[in-house]
Amino acid sequence: MSLQPLDPNFESRVHASFERQGFMKLIGARLIAIAPGACEIQVPHRPELTQQHGFFHAGVIGAIADNAGGYAAYSLMPADASILTVEYKLNLLAPGDGELLLGKGQVLKAGRTLTVCRTEVFVAKADKQTLCATSLMTLIALTTKVGQSPA
Amino acid sequence: MSLQPLDPNFESRVHASFERQGFMKLIGARLIAIAPGACEIQVPHRPELTQQHGFFHAGVIGAIADNAGGYAAYSLMPADASILTVEYKLNLLAPGDGELLLGKGQVLKAGRTLTVCRTEVFVAKADKQTLCATSLMTLIALTTKVGQSPA
Amino acid sequence: MSLQPLDPNFESRVHASFERQGFMKLIGARLIAIAPGACEIQVPHRPELTQQHGFFHAGVIGAIADNAGGYAAYSLMPADASILTVEYKLNLLAPGDGELLLGKGQVLKAGRTLTVCRTEVFVAKADKQTLCATSLMTLIALTTKVGQSPA
Amino acid sequence: MSLQPLDPNFESRVHASFERQGFMKLIGARLIAIAPGACEIQVPHRPELTQQHGFFHAGVIGAIADNAGGYAAYSLMPADASILTVEYKLNLLAPGDGELLLGKGQVLKAGRTLTVCRTEVFVAKADKQTLCATSLMTLIALTTKVGQSPA
Numbered sequence: 001m002s003l004q005p006l007d008p009n010f011e012s013r014v015h016a017s018f019e020r021q022g023f024m025k026l027i028g029a030r031l032i033a034i035a036p037g038a039c040e041i042q043v044p045h046r047p048e049l050t051q052q053h054g055f056f057h058a059g060v061i062g063a064i065a066d067n068a069g070g071y072a073a074y075s076l077m078p079a080d081a082s083i084l085t086v087e088y089k090l091n092l093l094a095p096g097d098g099e100l101l102l103g104k105g106q107v108l109k110a111g112r113t114l115t116v117c118r119t120e121v122f123v124a125k126a127d128k129q130t131l132c133a134t135s136l137m138t139l140i141a142l143t144t145k146v147g148q149s150p151a
Numbered sequence: 152m153s154l155q156p157l158d159p160n161f162e163s164r165v166h167a168s169f170e171r172q173g174f175m176k177l178i179g180a181r182l183i184a185i186a187p188g189a190c191e192i193q194v195p196h197r198p199e200l201t202q203q204h205g206f207f208h209a210g211v212i213g214a215i216a217d218n219a220g221g222y223a224a225y226s227l228m229p230a231d232a233s234i235l236t237v238e239y240k241l242n243l244l245a246p247g248d249g250e251l252l253l254g255k256g257q258v259l260k261a262g263r264t265l266t267v268c269r270t271e272v273f274v275a276k277a278d279k280q281t282l283c284a285t286s287l288m289t290l291i292a293l294t295t296k297v298g299q300s301p302a
Numbered sequence: 303m304s305l306q307p308l309d310p311n312f313e314s315r316v317h318a319s320f321e322r323q324g325f326m327k328l329i330g331a332r333l334i335a336i337a338p339g340a341c342e343i344q345v346p347h348r349p350e351l352t353q354q355h356g357f358f359h360a361g362v363i364g365a366i367a368d369n370a371g372g373y374a375a376y377s378l379m380p381a382d383a384s385i386l387t388v389e390y391k392l393n394l395l396a397p398g399d400g401e402l403l404l405g406k407g408q409v410l411k412a413g414r415t416l417t418v419c420r421t422e423v424f425v426a427k428a429d430k431q432t433l434c435a436t437s438l439m440t441l442i443a444l445t446t447k448v449g450q451s452p453a
Numbered sequence: 454m455s456l457q458p459l460d461p462n463f464e465s466r467v468h469a470s471f472e473r474q475g476f477m478k479l480i481g482a483r484l485i486a487i488a489p490g491a492c493e494i495q496v497p498h499r500p501e502l503t504q505q506h507g508f509f510h511a512g513v514i515g516a517i518a519d520n521a522g523g524y525a526a527y528s529l530m531p532a533d534a535s536i537l538t539v540e541y542k543l544n545l546l547a548p549g550d551g552e553l554l555l556g557k558g559q560v561l562k563a564g565r566t567l568t569v570c571r572t573e574v575f576v577a578k579a580d581k582q583t584l585c586a587t588s589l590m591t592l593i594a595l596t597t598k599v600g601q602s603p604a
Contacts, residue, residue, distance in 0.1 A: 089542040089589060091589055093562045093569060108544075108546065108584075109546045109584070116544050116546060116587075131561070131562070134561060134569075134589065135589075
């Protein structure tokens with residue numbers, strides 16, 4: 001498997017796409033690091049991001065996992081490709097109890113059409129990081145019209 | 152499989168739990184219907200809920216799927232149980248292109264410890280509903296301390 | 303979603319492919335029914351198909367789920383396409399305790415490249431059928447060289 | 454997370470369970486290595502284990518992934534516990550084209566009730582190993598009656 005980006009300007013392309021995501025802004029997510037086939041996103045805790053016990057909501061954890069994997073995959077794609085998540089599976093391993101959520105995506109296999117990523121989500125509390133979720137996901141590169149269904 | 156709720160007051164218990172979720176408020180989600188083993192949640196479109204093409208973000212779709220399945224499961228549990236999502240797998244079938252997102256959760260199997268649900272998420276645009284995602288998920292009932300990890 | 307087969311001879315194509323699978327022969331699987339976007343496969347119980355308690359092994363249940371979904375998808379594909387399973391997620395709902403395993407696959411969404419299926423596996427014991435597993439899977443149509451990786 | 458086995462005799466317990474699996478015998482699987490929270494299983498190629506192109510059938514790959522993860526989890530459980538796979542998700546990354554299949558399971562989180570494992574399946578051809586599948590799975594320890602449904 002090659003983790004060579006097809007687009008030398010992958011970093012600015014990933015940042016531009018991230019900036020266009022209203023939802024990432026809403027939850028206060030920051031794109032911390034992007035490298036060929038890898039991505040890290042962080043979300044500081046806020047009461048609006050919680051479930052009924054005050055921990056990070058699984059929906060936030062899932063969104064961060066999805067995006068960290070998605071941009072890890074997107075970093076390797078050609079400049080004119082758009083990307084869609086085909087599916088993902090997320091295991092929640094510990095409560096999202098902490099001040100900061102860290103989602104790390106890593107490409108396992110980059111194909112011409114499909115890319116498979118693994119993501120790990122950590123929650124940081126008083127300088128201790130705990131693995132709170134892990135996911136396995138499939139993404140598709142579309143070189144046709146943007147926003148089209150995976151068809 | 153019995154879809155008899157163990158708690159006759161399941162409706163008010165579900166509503167109370169939903170109200171405590173800051174994240175549901177943040178994304179403007181409404182608990183539309185709750186029945187034994189079934190739940191429906193809706194989210195109207197807002198620019199803050201979008202991905203880079205202006206459609207509902209997969210993170211919102213996943214959060215709605217997770218919660219619709221979670222409350223479908225929770226409706227059947229005893230009054231003193233708390234619930235955690237163990238894992239879910241989500242397939243995105245069509246872009247979230249529309250004015251309203253509708254997440255419907257249905258219990259497939261309710262066990263003493265584990266419950267398995269299927270959820271379907273539709274997006275409505277000009278009175279036409281399209282299935283945009285489906286998930287299969289596992290939840291655990293905890294009768295011990297609230298918010299504990301699935302252990 | 304259209305469940306129109308692109309190949310009018312889909313039935314004979316599916317049967318021919320099934321016959322070439324040494325593993326289906328090994329476990330005694332029979333292709334019972336094939337229709338556009340749907341497939342049923344059955345496996346009679348034999349001691350060689352069991353786990354440590356004498357029930358159908360999860361590996362057999364998973365193989366039947368995979369194949370029932372795979373041929374449901376394959377029935378809709380063009381005559382020159384080959385098919386690969388991209389991924390699947392299987393929930394085991396009840397022990398495989400019975401004389402006969404029945405796997406039923408149903409296409410949820412058929413795209414040009416990707417197809418998503420749901421499968422249900424039942425186990426029959428003394429005329430009673432129990433849902434013992436369900437899966438959600440993604441398949442890819444390849445119109446290039448047979449047996450290639452999903453790339 | 455502790456990867457301390459609760460049963461000092463875990464190795465013989467795992468081997469005894471493996472030997473009782475008729476299906477592992479049928480496909481010629483060998484339990485190669487067992488350690489606390491880790492397991493490796495191998496399957497040599499035979500025509501009876503193939504799909505329509507002569508490669509290892511996804512059903513065999515899935516069965517090996519399931520068992521490698523299952524025994525990795527089982528190694529950590531108490532002596533009187535039985536184990537059931539709750540669910541797994543498998544991504545197929547490359548065709549199972551080779552002489553030997555190697556399934557490696559690793560516990561990610563071991564809880565009192567639930568255990569989460571990751572498995573990787575490699576295929577070896579002429580001394581080169583290729584990652585052909587990876588899975589993420591959830592298992593449950595039952596201390597009640599053997600063979601019971603995850604309830």
